[in-house]
Amino acid sequence: MNDSDPARHRPGTALAHGVRQALLPGPDDPPGARLPWPLWARVLFLTLLTGATVGLTGGTIAIPLTVFRPPPPTTVAWLLAAAQVVPLLASARWPLAAWRVSALGFLVGGLVLSGRYFFPWPVPGWIAFLVLLFLVALAGAREATAGVGAVTIFGVIAPVVLVGAMPGWFGVILSGMVVLALILGDAIGGRSSAEAELRVRTEQHRQDLARQAVLEERARIARELHDVVAHHMSVIAMQAEAAPYKITDMPPAARQTFEVVRDAAREALTETRRVVGLLRSDDEGAERAPQPGLERLDDLVATARRYGLTIEVAVVGMPRSLGAGVDLSAYRIVQESFSNAARYAPGSAVRAEIHYGPQALRVEVTDDGPRGEAADSPGGGENGADKHGGGHGLVGMRERVTMLGGRLAAGPRGPGWSVVAELPYGDPD
Structure with missing residues (x-):
């Protein structure tokens, strides 16, 4: 049965x-x-x-x-x-x-x-x-x-x-002993079994939360990159449509090719918006909002300083044009690092270094440990960052770096915390 x-x-x-x-x-x-x-x-x-x-x-x-x-x-x-x-x-x-x-x-x-x-x-x-x-x-x-x-x-x-x-009365006594022995063993064994089951369920819940955090971060990255892709696809469609007017005496075959490119770009843009629309929240303005990059680093620093952090920024190497994905990911990594520092190391001195290397962009953010009471994070709670890896902050960093084929190292450094990300340049936009 x-x-x-x-x-x-x-x-x-x-x-x-x-x-x-x-x-x-x-x-x-x-x-x-x-x-x-x-x-x-x-x-x-x-x-x-x-x-x-x-x-x-x-x-x-x-x-x-x-x-x-x-x-x-x-x-x-x-x-x-x-x-x-x-x-x-x-x-x-x-x-x-x-x-x-x-x-x-x-x-x-x-x-x-x-x-x-x-x-x-x-x-x-x-x-x-x-x-x-x-x-x-x-x-x-x-x-x-x-x-x-x-x-x-x-x-x-x-x-x-x-x-x-x-005697029968003695049999009743022995039967009582049997029942007591079984009840005692069942009580102890049941508690042990319940504790083991609780440990298993707790671990499963932790894994489910980790998977949920990864999926949420991937959806967020997809929403952000959609805006970048949509911009480029729009440019392709407009250029393909304008080409016949810019080039005189274009052969019919070339004109037809540009029409195919234009229609394919528009169709791809429509499908991308439809798919990514399923991942969006109620924030309809997000689709029209430009995605940030390192050009807005000064705004991040100003916001972090209002939360009591002492910020030092260093740019090493010759700045160069970055791909939209690299630029956006570098910005988010700095943002999450400042958010974590404000939350878990209030009043700390934070150093952010942007290093333009020959093959990859290196982003390093370190703090020297807490000096005051915790404050709300300057990141605005966008993704529940957790300095110790339990929230979405480090999960988001790791997903972005993995998407670009880079490397991420995060962990304690002395009394503080350090985040180091290497983002390969790839092909610039």
Whole structure:
């Protein structure tokens, strides 16, 4: 029966399934008791379990031979002790299989040793059985635990009471012990399972947030680059349309070629606007707003200074014409770096260096650590920048640099923070 079957969750059906799982080996058997402790604690537990098994086995052999009257044959005492207690050794790895062997040993022992003592099972053996029940509940699903309890009470204790091997009131006490051992194991195992599930879900939630941040940044980059692409496509369309008027005596084939270029540019522009329109928010003015570049670096510096930062800007090398993507990405990286500094290092001294290298533009922004109370970021909360990588700021930087085939390094530097991006020039516009 499938776990998603609603009938599975009815009490009677669930108990029946638990009994089947308890009695019949199968793929649903729990792989082992949940031991959520560090390695040294697990080793200590297994060592104590081994020592307890040896001691309890000895007691389970000795008591029938010395206390029961008449005592059973020595071979019988040894075999019953082996069946009842020795499975405890395997209980940490195969608890349900160990319980099956031990329960059968107790049923046989209760019937074989009937009438020799008011309690047909040696006390050490019963203690081992309770420990085994605890480990079964610690490892198993709740249905299997309920099935183990039902089989133990009605399949092991009840038959021994019915044949007169022990009083009924004592059987009730033993049944209560069984229930308590199973409840304790289920409570501890359930908490451990819940904590493990919570850790898994927390990690999944963190990964989902990271993926969402990446997708949001990619959509934002796409919206921004759409304006750049739209400008160039518009220029292509206008130039293709104007070419026949600028060039006299243009052959019909050339005129037709320019018409194809014009129509293709217009169609591409229309499709681009339609697709990117799906990524836009309610800000309709964004499509008409020009995208910024490093020519607006002074505006960024002025804004950051109003938020209490001390800004120093250095331009190294010979400035050159930049592609629209490189120019926009460099601006956004500086903007996010200033935003992070205002948020996480208020009052700090920030140095921004724009280095025009032979093959790539190098953008480096560093701060010397916080000196005051945090303020709202000068970036205006455009993308929830998080200096330590938990928000969209570093995610956006990384996406922009990756898009251009560059490199990004961000991390602590002394008491402050550093962001270094290398953006290959590519083909200038």
